[in-house]
Amino acid sequence: MRPLTKAGLGLVAIIGLVQALAVMALTWPLAGVRTWLLLYWQPAHWVLFGLAAFVGLAFLIMLLVAVLRPSTTTKLVLANDRGDLSVSKQAVENAVAKAVAAAHPVKGVTVDATMHKTQVKQATIDAYSLEPTNLKTQVEGIEATAQGKLERLLGVPVKKIKVNLHPGTKAPGNAARVL
The missing domain is CATH 1.10.287 (Helix Hairpins)
Structure with a gap:
């Protein structure tokens, strides 16, 4: 709080x-x-x-x-002409984490998504950079990757993506790169 x-x-x-x-x-x-x-x-x-x-x-x-105030949920419901599809919060977070880890030199990627019934309101990404230079450029690339993955996966735009990128020297010892 x-x-x-x-x-x-x-x-x-x-x-x-x-x-x-x-x-x-x-x-x-x-x-x-x-x-x-x-x-x-x-x-x-x-x-x-x-x-x-x-x-x-x-x-x-x-x-x-x-x-x-709209309540948050752990399942996102996507409706189309063939019926409704329910996507869990964990599936969305894992898909984004894997896409970010595969496309960028980062490790220890964690994603926290805030979802309403029919949209993703916010996705917060925490990661540790393996390249300590040009962090701003890396953040912009991670935002674009996450935005693209969420739009392709869900078919709905995400309102806000927040990236917390830390230098790799501060990475915890057990932070593994998701493959």
């Missing part, structure tokens, strides 16, 4: 807990706390209203994200 997401969720949780405790203090018969909140701290009603509005808005946003 990204740090910004964690911070946002933490903030909503803290505000929600404070709001829940304040509402409980006002509704539960805790005479001392209730007297202090109502007599000595007059803006309590406005603060509680503001906290409730913030928490309600946060939960509304969470509900909209849950309902409207």
